[in-house]
Every structure is written in structure tokens, then in C-alpha cells.
Amino acid sequence: MSDNTINLNFSWLKKGWQKLISRLADLRLAIILLLAIALFSATGTIIEQGQSVSFYQNNYPEEPAVLGFLSWQVILTLGLDHVYTTWWFVSLLVIFGSSLTACSFTRQIPTLKSARRWQYYKRPSQFEKLALSSQLSNISVDQLIPELEKHNYKIFQEGNQLYARKGIMGRIGPIVVHISMLIILMGAIWGAFTGFMAQEMVATGETFQVKNIFEAGKLSQSQVPQDWKVRVNDFWIDYTNEGAIDQFYSDLSVVDLEGNELKQETIYVNHPLRYDGVTFYQTDWGISGVKVQINNSPVFQLPMAKLNQEEGNLWGTWVPIKPDLSQGVSLLTRDLKGTLLVYDTNGKLTGVVRPGMEIQVEGVTLKVLDLIGSTGLQIKADPGIPIVYTGFGLLMVGVIMSYISHSQIWALQEGNSLYLGGKTNRAQVGLEKEFIEIVNTLEEISPQLIASST
Known part of the structure; x- marks a missing residue:
């Protein structure tokens, strides 16, 4: 292959790369991508994630389809049941x-470099092009x-020439914003690949x-706990005076494989247990069992x-009252307050009973000793959260920095005349007030003003 061919191929690759970077740095593309990410993120919030196929078949039938097109087949085909881990969302x-990244390297960083580069104004005519200018004697x-x-x-001063600036941090702000958004994206991607949710x-x-x-x-397998467990020490519900549920609590202990307690905490809604990167949320409750005794049985x-x-x-449950399990009575309850309805073998309501009480039914003595509650826990691990929070913190700092105006002032002394001018990238009114204040102060030093223009 000749040198000319190699140079031609290299030139073609260079032009293609530059064109690709230019397309990626296009603000319109960034806006379209951001809107698409927001749209699909909202879709992942509206459509229940990670449910079974039967769940989607029952809630998103083909006839009639939700909104005319959203059926369970569409959801499963497009991966809308796990939006945040699909290949197209990532x-x-x-x-x-x-x-x-392309925008940062092609626009923001060059803008910062340009702001850091400056030169003295050596001719009075240069001041006429500035937004603010004045000539003092x-x-x-x-x-x-x-x-x-x-x-x-x-x-910065060199002989009769002067350059002054402030607010260079305002030029760094947009770069910090871009970096923070990249950190947030990396945290979201890392969390999508390494996190898990369980119930x-x-x-x-x-x-x-x-x-x-x-x-x-x-990549979430390493996040699933293998060397420790969780014990439910107790579960209880607080009720309002009207009998409605006020709050439900779970007393949990993290224990090692030998049963030694590592951490203990009582959780409730909006107050989870966190351990080793895994968070346990209180989300539901139920009744798992009842302890009973028939006559003098165990x-x-x-x-x-x-x-x-x-x-x-x-x-509900069925309580056998015959040794051969041929007959039994039913117990029903709605909550953990302890009131159970007792139905005989014919399905007729016999009475009510509470834990610690007994009742006569079908010729036997049925004693209810205790109701056993169960706690519903949502378990989540997302290693990307610290990265995302770091990105959000940096984003707020970058936004604040971006509001700082970058102001520049030049001065040139020729004979008895001082030429003064300035400009800023934002807060023009603020610079005008500042510029006028400086000029007025200088006029008080020498009241002989030759010419002034703003």
C-alpha cells in the first residue's frame, strides 16, 4: 500500500471522526435524547416493572388494548416490563x-481556554467595540x-496597559454541569446492571x-446477601381511634449464618433498615397463622x-375438630386486632372469639391462643445510588457556578488620557452599574473629564 493511499485513508477517517463528533455535540441531538430518556423513564414509572407474565396478561389484555395499542405482548416484546435494563435504554x-462528552471537548473546554487567553488593548480604537467604554483625563x-x-x-499590567477580570468560575460551571450529568448517567447504568429488587x-x-x-x-449476583440473614423479631400495627390502620412496624435483626446479631432496627413506612448496601422497606403486612387448641389437645x-x-x-383457615379430619370449623379475620369469626361445619356463624378466649362449637371447646402477623418487605440494592447522589451534588454546584458572570475590563493610558472599557457574558446591568461607579470615583479624583461614552 502506497503512502498516498495511507494518507488518503487516514484523512478519510479523520474527517469521518470529526463529522461524528460534530453530530454528537449538536444541541438538538442532546435535547432529543434527553426527551427520549425522560419519556421512557416515565413509562417505566407508569408500567409496573418486574411482574410475572400472567400479571401483564391480566392487566394489559390484547382486546381491548390500553390506549388502543399497549397490550402485554407489546410490553414484553419491547421490554417495557424492565425498561431501565433494556439494551435500548442503556x-x-x-x-x-x-x-x-463531545460537547464538553468541542465547545465548553475551548470556551474556557478562550476565556483564559487575553491580550492587552494597544490602540484607543479597540475600546470603541466594547459594550462599555469611557475616556478620562x-x-x-x-x-x-x-x-x-x-x-x-x-x-494584569504591563506598563501603560491593563487587563482585569473576575468570575472565571462562571466559565467552568457549564463544564462541571456536563461532568456531573456524566457521573449521574454512569451511576444509573452501574445501578441498572448491579442492582436488584426483591419482595x-x-x-x-x-x-x-x-x-x-x-x-x-x-451483574447483581454479587450484591445478593449470602453471608447474613434477617430475623423478624416482631410485627405489630398501630390503629387510629376510628379503627383504621395508622402505621405498621417490623422489628428486624440482621444476623450472621450462626445466628449472631449484627444489627437491630425497628422499621416502618419511610424508615427502612440499611445494611451492607441492601435496604429493607416496610411495604405490606398480612396474617400468616393462628395458634389454637381443641379441648385438651396440644x-x-x-x-x-x-x-x-x-x-x-x-x-381464613380451617380448624379440624375430628381426629380423622372429617369435620372442621372455619375462622375468619380482617386484621390483627384479634377478633375472629367462627363458622360451624354448615357454614353458619357461631360467634366471635379473641386470642386467649375459647368458644363452644360443634360440641368441642375451641381456644384461640394467638394470631401471628407477617411483614411485607421490599428489598432493594442499588450500588449506583452513591454515584448518582455525587453527580446531583456536583450538578447543583455547577449550576450555581454557571450563574457567575465573567466580567473583563481593559485600560490603556496615552499621555493624559485613560481609555477604559469592559464587557461581560451575562449580568450586563450589573457590570454597567459597576463600571459607572468606577468612572465616577475616578472623576472625583480628577474632575476634568475630556470625553465619555457608554
């Missing part, structure tokens, strides 16, 4: 991050310096490991099942 984040550059220092300008319904007194995972990233525990009930929660 691709949007990567392209948006690439756009921010009998004033020297040295007399101007103290006034600029009062307004926190950084001053557990655990009875009081039981110890469990996280198993029921319904949403997990491809105490035994029966599970209670949640029944389908449109009017509210209802749990």
Missing part, C-alpha cells in the same frame, strides 16, 4: 453521555488599580435470606390464607 444513556493606570481591587478583579412476606419469628428477586441486573399452629375480597383484606 444505549440512549450511552449516546447521551457521548453527546455531553489626568488619570493614570495606577490610580485605576485600587478601584478594580475593591470590586475583586484580578489585575418477601415473612411471619413473625422467622429468619430468611433474600430469595424472591423479581428484578435484577446482569397447641398447634395453622396457616391462614388471604381470601379474594373486593371490600378489603380477609384471612
Whole structure:
């Protein structure tokens, strides 16, 4: 291959690369990507994530489809049941991050470099092009310096020429904003690949490991706890005076594989337990069982099942009253307050009973000793959250920095005349007031004003 061919290929690649960077740095592309990310993020909030196929079939049927097109097949095909870990959503984040990076290197960083580069004005005609300018007589550059220092300008002087600036941080602000958004994107991507969500319904007194995972990233296995468990020490509900649920609580202990307690905390809604990067939220509750005794039999525990009930929660169980299990009575309850309805073998309501009480039914004495509650926990691990929070913190700093105006002032002394001018990238009114104040102060030093223009 000849040198000319190599140079031609290299030139073609260079032009292609420059064209790609230019397209990525286009503000219109960044806006379109940001809107797409926001749209699909909202979709992931509206459509329940990580549910079973039957859930989507029941809630998003093909006929009639939601909004005329959103059926369970569309959701599963497009991955709308796990939006944040789909290849196309991650691709949007990567392209948006690439756009921010390209914009930073092609626009923001060159703008900062340009702001840091400056030159003295050597001719009076140069001041006419500035937004603010003035010509004073009998004033020297040295007399101007103290006034600029009062307004926190950084001053550079060379003989009869002067340059002063302040607010260079305002030029750095947009770059910090871009960096912070990149950090947020990296945190979101890292969390999507390494995080998981799980749900557990655990009875009081039981110890469990996280198993029921319904949403997990491809690299999340290392985040699932393997060397510790969680024990539910107790669960209880506080009720209002009207009988409605006020709050429900779970007393949890993190224990190692030998049962030694590592951490203990009582959680409730909006007050989770956090341990080793995993967070346990209080989200639901239930009734897992009831302890009963028939006549003088040993105490035994029966599970209670949640029944389908449109009017509210209802749990029930069947209590055998014959040794051969040929007959039994039913117990129903709506909450953990302790009131249970007792139905005989014919389904007729016999009476009510509370824990610690007994009732006569079908010729036997049924004693209810205790109701056993269960706590519903949502378990989440997202290693990307600290990265995202860091990005948001840096974003706020960058936004504040971006509001700082970059102001510049030049001065040139020729004979008895002092030429003064300035400009700013924002806060024009503020610079005008500052400029007039400096000029007025200098006029008081030498009242002979030759000419002034603003």
C-alpha cells in the first residue's frame, strides 16, 4: 500500500471522526435524547416493572388494548416490563453521555481556554467595540488599580496597559454541569446492571435470606446477601381511634449464618433498615397463622390464607375438630386486632372469639391462643445510588457556578488620557452599574473629564 493511499485513508477517517463528533455535540441531538430518556423513564414509572407474565396478561389484555395499542405482548416484546435494563435504554444513556462528552471537548473546554487567553488593548480604537467604554483625563493606570481591587478583579499590567477580570468560575460551571450529568448517567447504568429488587412476606419469628428477586441486573449476583440473614423479631400495627390502620412496624435483626446479631432496627413506612448496601422497606403486612387448641389437645399452629375480597383484606383457615379430619370449623379475620369469626361445619356463624378466649362449637371447646402477623418487605440494592447522589451534588454546584458572570475590563493610558472599557457574558446591568461607579470615583479624583461614552 502506497503512502498516498495511507494518507488518503487516514484523512478519510479523520474527517469521518470529526463529522461524528460534530453530530454528537449538536444541541438538538442532546435535547432529543434527553426527551427520549425522560419519556421512557416515565413509562417505566407508569408500567409496573418486574411482574410475572400472567400479571401483564391480566392487566394489559390484547382486546381491548390500553390506549388502543399497549397490550402485554407489546410490553414484553419491547421490554417495557424492565425498561431501565433494556439494551435500548442503556444505549440512549450511552449516546447521551457521548453527546455531553463531545460537547464538553468541542465547545465548553475551548470556551474556557478562550476565556483564559487575553491580550492587552494597544490602540484607543479597540475600546470603541466594547459594550462599555469611557475616556478620562489626568488619570493614570495606577490610580485605576485600587478601584478594580475593591470590586475583586484580578489585575494584569504591563506598563501603560491593563487587563482585569473576575468570575472565571462562571466559565467552568457549564463544564462541571456536563461532568456531573456524566457521573449521574454512569451511576444509573452501574445501578441498572448491579442492582436488584426483591419482595418477601415473612411471619413473625422467622429468619430468611433474600430469595424472591423479581428484578435484577446482569451483574447483581454479587450484591445478593449470602453471608447474613434477617430475623423478624416482631410485627405489630398501630390503629387510629376510628379503627383504621395508622402505621405498621417490623422489628428486624440482621444476623450472621450462626445466628449472631449484627444489627437491630425497628422499621416502618419511610424508615427502612440499611445494611451492607441492601435496604429493607416496610411495604405490606398480612396474617400468616393462628395458634389454637381443641379441648385438651396440644397447641398447634395453622396457616391462614388471604381470601379474594373486593371490600378489603380477609384471612381464613380451617380448624379440624375430628381426629380423622372429617369435620372442621372455619375462622375468619380482617386484621390483627384479634377478633375472629367462627363458622360451624354448615357454614353458619357461631360467634366471635379473641386470642386467649375459647368458644363452644360443634360440641368441642375451641381456644384461640394467638394470631401471628407477617411483614411485607421490599428489598432493594442499588450500588449506583452513591454515584448518582455525587453527580446531583456536583450538578447543583455547577449550576450555581454557571450563574457567575465573567466580567473583563481593559485600560490603556496615552499621555493624559485613560481609555477604559469592559464587557461581560451575562449580568450586563450589573457590570454597567459597576463600571459607572468606577468612572465616577475616578472623576472625583480628577474632575476634568475630556470625553465619555457608554
